[in-house]
Amino acid sequence: xxxxxxxxxxxxxxxxxxxxxxxxxxxxxxxxxxxxxxxxxxxxxxxxxxxxxxxxxxxxxxxxxxxxxxxxxxxxxxxxxxxxxxxxxxxxxxxxxxxxxxxxxxxxxxxxxxxxxxxxxxxxxxxxxxxxxxxxxxxxxxxxxxxxxxxxxxxxxxxxxxxxxxxxxxxxxxxxxxxxxxxxxxxxxxxxxxxxxxxxxxxxxxx
Amino acid sequence: xxxxxxxxxxxxxxxxxxxxxxxxxxxxxxxxxxxxxxxxxxxxxxxxxxxxxxxxxxxxxxxxxxxxxxxxxxxxxxxxxxxxxxxxxxxxxxxxxxxxxxxxxxxxxxxxxxxxxxxxxxxxxxxxxxxxxxxxxxxxxxxxxxxxxxxxxxxxxxxxxxxxxxxxxxxxxxxxxxxxxxxxxxxxxxxxxxxxxxxxxxxxxxx
DNA sequence: AGAATAAATGATCATTCGATAAATAGCAAC
DNA sequence: GTTGCTATTTATCGAATGATCATTTATTCT
Numbered sequence: 001x002x003x004x005x006x007x008x009x010x011x012x013x014x015x016x017x018x019x020x021x022x023x024x025x026x027x028x029x030x031x032x033x034x035x036x037x038x039x040x041x042x043x044x045x046x047x048x049x050x051x052x053x054x055x056x057x058x059x060x061x062x063x064x065x066x067x068x069x070x071x072x073x074x075x076x077x078x079x080x081x082x083x084x085x086x087x088x089x090x091x092x093x094x095x096x097x098x099x100x101x102x103x104x105x106x107x108x109x110x111x112x113x114x115x116x117x118x119x120x121x122x123x124x125x126x127x128x129x130x131x132x133x134x135x136x137x138x139x140x141x142x143x144x145x146x147x148x149x150x151x152x153x154x155x156x157x158x159x160x161x162x163x164x165x166x167x168x169x170x171x172x173x174x175x176x177x178x179x180x181x182x183x184x185x186x187x188x189x190x191x192x193x194x195x196x197x198x199x200x201x202x203x204x205x206x207x
Numbered sequence: 208x209x210x211x212x213x214x215x216x217x218x219x220x221x222x223x224x225x226x227x228x229x230x231x232x233x234x235x236x237x238x239x240x241x242x243x244x245x246x247x248x249x250x251x252x253x254x255x256x257x258x259x260x261x262x263x264x265x266x267x268x269x270x271x272x273x274x275x276x277x278x279x280x281x282x283x284x285x286x287x288x289x290x291x292x293x294x295x296x297x298x299x300x301x302x303x304x305x306x307x308x309x310x311x312x313x314x315x316x317x318x319x320x321x322x323x324x325x326x327x328x329x330x331x332x333x334x335x336x337x338x339x340x341x342x343x344x345x346x347x348x349x350x351x352x353x354x355x356x357x358x359x360x361x362x363x364x365x366x367x368x369x370x371x372x373x374x375x376x377x378x379x380x381x382x383x384x385x386x387x388x389x390x391x392x393x394x395x396x397x398x399x400x401x402x403x404x405x406x407x408x409x410x411x412x413x414x
Numbered sequence: 415a416g417a418a419t420a421a422a423t424g425a426t427c428a429t430t431c432g433a434t435a436a437a438t439a440g441c442a443a444c
Numbered sequence: 445g446t447t448g449c450t451a452t453t454t455a456t457c458g459a460a461t462g463a464t465c466a467t468t469t470a471t472t473c474t
Contacts, residue, residue, distance in 0.1 A: 169372020
C-alpha cells in the first residue's frame with residue numbers, strides 16, 4: 001500500500017490560525033515584513049491562498065504578528081515587585097531587569113520590535129510609554145525614596161532611560177547586529193545597576 | 208512663449224551619481240531597502256531607468272548607500288583624543304561622546320545602520336568591531352590607568368558596551384522609535400559618564 | 415455507508431517589481 | 445548652424461507579488 005507522503009491535513013481553524021501566526025512571527029522576524037506570503041506559506045507547510053482564508057490582507061497578518069509578540073510580554077506583577085519596600089531597591093531592580101531581559105531577549109521579540117519601530121508602528125510607542133510609566137517611573141520613585149530624599153537627589157527620567165538603554169543594548173547587539181555577548185547577561189546587568197545606584201548612594205553595603 | 212515646466216536636465220555623471228546616492232540615502236532611511244526604485248526615482252526627480260544607468264542593480268545602489276553613510280563617520284582623531292593623558296579621562300570621554308553623538312545622531316545614519324543590521328549586513332559588524340577596538344578599548348585602558356591600577360579594578364569590555372549602549376539608546380529612541388528626547392543630549396551623556404567613572408573612583412573632583 | 419460541511423488546494427488575475435532596449439534631446443566642438 | 449556624443453526618457457519585458465475563486469477532499473453527522 002502506498003499513500004501520499006504529504007496528505008492534506010485539515011486542522012480546526014483555531015489551531016491553524018495559531019500555526020500561521022507562529023510561523024509568521026518566526027519568518028518576519030528573520031526577513032522583515034517585506035517577506036513574501038508564498039515563502040511564508042511554504043515554511044509553514046501550507047499553500048499561499050490559505051493564508052488569505054485566515055487573514056484578509058497581509059497587513060492583517062502583520063498586525064496579528066505584532067499582537068502575538070507584544071501580548072503578555074510585560075508581566076503585570078513587575079510594578080508591584082518594584083515597589084515592594086520590604087526589599088532593598090537594589091535587589092528589586094536587579095530582580096526586575098533579570099526578569100525583563102529574560103522576557104525580551106529573544107530573536108523574535110528583539111527583531112520584530114525593531115522592524116515595527118522602523119515601520120513607525122503605533123504599538124511600539126505605546127509599549128515604550130508603558131515601560132516609562134509603569135516600570136521606569138516607579139523604579140525612579142523607589143530609588144529617590146531610598147536615596148537621600150531630603151536633598152532631592154535622584155535620577156531623572158533620562159537617567160532611567162540611560163540605565164534601561166544600556167541593558168537593552170545587550171539584546172540589540174546580540175539579535176539585531178548578531179554579535180557575541182556573554183551567555184549569561186545577569187552579571188553585566190547587575191553591575192550596571194550597581195553603578196547606577198552608587199551614584200546616589202543607594203545599595204552600598206552597610207553592616 | 209511657453210516652455211516645458213520640467214525640461215530634461217543633463218548633468219555630468221559625477222553630479223548625477225551624487226544626486227542619486229543622496230536621494231537614495233534619504234529615501235531608504237525612511238522606508239528601508241524594500242522601497243521601490245520607481246518611488247525613489249520620482250523623489251529624486253528623474254526616471255526610474257536612469258537609476259540603472261548608474262547602478263547595474265538595486266543591490267549595487269544599496270551598497271553605494273551604505274558606503275556613503277558609513278564613510279567618514281568615525282573620526283580618526285578620536286583614539287588620539289581618548290588617549291591624550293594631558294587631560295583627565297573624564298574630560299576626554301565626555302568630549303569624545305559629544306563628538307560621537309553629534310556624528311551618529313542623525314535620522315539617516317541611525318535608521319540605515321539599523322536597517323543594515325537587521326538585513327545582516329557585514330559592514331555593520333565591521334563597524335562595531337572598529338568601535339570596540341579603536342574607541343572602547345582605548346577608553347577602557349585609560350579609565351583603568353586613572354583608576355586604582357594597582358588593584359586591577361576597572362571596567363571590562365561589557366561594562367564599556369553598557370556605557371556605550373546607554374548613550375546610543377538616545378539616538379534609537381529618537382530616530383528609530385521616534386520618541387521625544389531632550390533637544391540637548393549633552394547633559395544626559397555627561398551624567399552617564401560621571402556615574403560610570405564614579406564606580407571606579409575616577410573623575411571625583413579633588414582640590 | 416452516504417450526505418453535508420468547510421478546510422485546503424490549484425489555477426489564475428491584476429499590479430508592481432527590477433531591469434532592458436530603442437528613441438529623444440541637451441550640450442560641446444568645429 | 446551643423447554634427448557627434450551621450451545623458452535622459454519612453455516603452456516594455458518577464459518575474460514576483462498580493463489577492464480571488466472554483467474545485468477538491470478531509471471530517472462530521474445521521
